[in-house]
Amino acid sequence: MNCRLCKQHMYSYFDSEISAQEKQDIDRHIARCSSCRFQYELTRQENLILQDVSHIPDLSPDFDQRVLNAIKIQPVLPPEEKMLSKPSLSRRYNLPLFARAAAAVVLLALCISIPGILLPGQEKIEEKSDRIIAESKCQLKLPAGSADFSANTVAVSETNQKDAGMVVNTAAQIKAPLPDEQDLRLSVNPAPDTALLVSSVVPPKSFDVGRGERKIASYAPPSWSLKNIPAQYQLQYITNANEYQSEYNYLTADGTRKLTVKIVSVSAQNKKESISSLKTPPPDSLSAQLEAPASVSRETQIGNNIINLTLSGNLGYEELTQIASHIEIIPGH
Amino acid sequence: MPTDEMLAAKTLNGEIAAFEELLNRYKKSVFAIIFRMIGNYHEAEDITQEVFVTVYHKMYQFDQSKKFGPWIHRIAVNTCISSMRKNNKVVLINFDESFTPYYEPDPRANRTDPQQVLENQELRREIEEALLELPESYRTIIILRYQLDLTNQEIADILGISRENVEVKVHRARKALRKTILKHWDERGQKYELPAL
Secondary structure (H helix, E strand, C coil), rough: CCCCHHHCCCCHHCCCCCCHHHHHHHHHHHHHHHHHHHHHHHHHHHHHHHHHHCCCCCCCCEEEEHHHHHHHHCCCCHHHHCCCCCCCHHHHHHCCCHHHHHHHHHHHHHHHHCCCCCCCCCCCCCHHHHHCEECCCCCEEEECCCCCCCEEEEEEEEEEHHHHCEEEEEEEEEEECCCCCCCCECCCCCCCCCCCEEEECCCCCCECCCCEECCCCCECCCCCECCCCCCEEEEEEEECCCCCHHHHHHCCCCCCCCEEEEEEEEECHHHHHHHHCCCCCCCCCCCHHHHCCCEEEEEEEECCCCEEEEEEEEECCCHHHHHHCCCCCEEEC | CCCHHHHHHHCCCCHHHHHHHHHHHHHHHHHHHHHHHHHHCCCCCCCCHHHHHHHCCCCHCCCCCCCCCHHHHHHHHHHHHHHHHHHCCCCCCHHHHHHHHHHHCCCCCCCCCCHHHHHHHHHHHHHHHHHCCCCCHHHHHHHHHHCCCCCHHHHHHHCCCCCHHHHHHHHHHHHHHHHHHHHHHHCCCCCCCCCCC
């Protein structure tokens, strides 16, 4: 055994990947060669340290619950619904390049001439389930440094287009403070026949559902803002924000008192129909998780809109009433 | 005791308890891989959560005739790499957060010589630092081989490469690790006396 062979077999020696004879040869060589002995000792110590997993910390105690919460809002769909969309016509029929190009030109012309036909990734994020279901992850890129993110909440919701875009299920949401990168990962798994609505106080720059980024057009900022909330209540985040409704979640500095103010706005003409469809709250909305059932409602009209204000939280009925009577609703954000 | 593959089948049938059991069996190993690759506790925990959510939703893609372990570890490795690339991240080592607390002397080691303990910690730090400097492919393979104590065949199944290829990669990764450690010593003009472990 010479030094070159010894060094060559050193890792195999400790990984028990050499024969007994080779091992014996190495043992004999390192007994008389100080350079190889150093390599042997370094390798031995490297192995000990690499194999030592005692310093891997434990996961947080609530980790399991967090995972289970994350998956509960996204029921597992049967495998047949999870199949990827069929290959494009050009791939299925192996069309030549010029034919594909011609088809693209015709499609583009149609999109320009007929309103309502959209190119993939253009305007509405009407992602049918078979187009994005294989990628249950979306990514939002928010503009860096251009806005105050401290009270932002980004939610991706399923909306029922037949019912004037009403939110039927909040698929995923994340609350402030946002990560430094302003790069969010939310999981969505929409049911068939629903569209996705991205709502955020700060308009996201793009929305990535795993098939390339696309522009956001159906971004919905809250249409109203609130004044005269008692100073001890700090706005934590806004949920379910869209043009019809938004929920403002407040908390006192000591964290003991929560206040949620929900604004629902409907046009005066459609009041009856829209109010009835708003009765069912999104199943995962944060307001449903608040402890105290006490709530106070107030209705007011601003311009052509009927505004329904509902206050709830773990504070007394009297305080809620007092806050409700003083709140001023300002159109716009 | 039900096998992992049986639990996967039950999960697909909507039995959440089966998924909870899988979560329990694999969360440590998945987190270990990710923590070692990322080097940041909170980020590693978030990615671990993402892995389990992905596993749950992609369970239908799992081939139940194969082993569940390599499948989930493969998802862990891929999610981790993709997250690092997405964030365009040169992984910075934050010793304050992720490593310093773990350099405390191991009480089980029964070492009393403070100088020796210090040197062992120093070597550990050198290795950790060098490990995080390695290209992600080398780092991945070292973590799988030594920290998870997987065989070359198991690593091959996770990475989707041949066993022979794994052997070559492990060897190259170890050499790269050694080179990095020695480079650090040279840069500091350090003549390193190996501590006794």
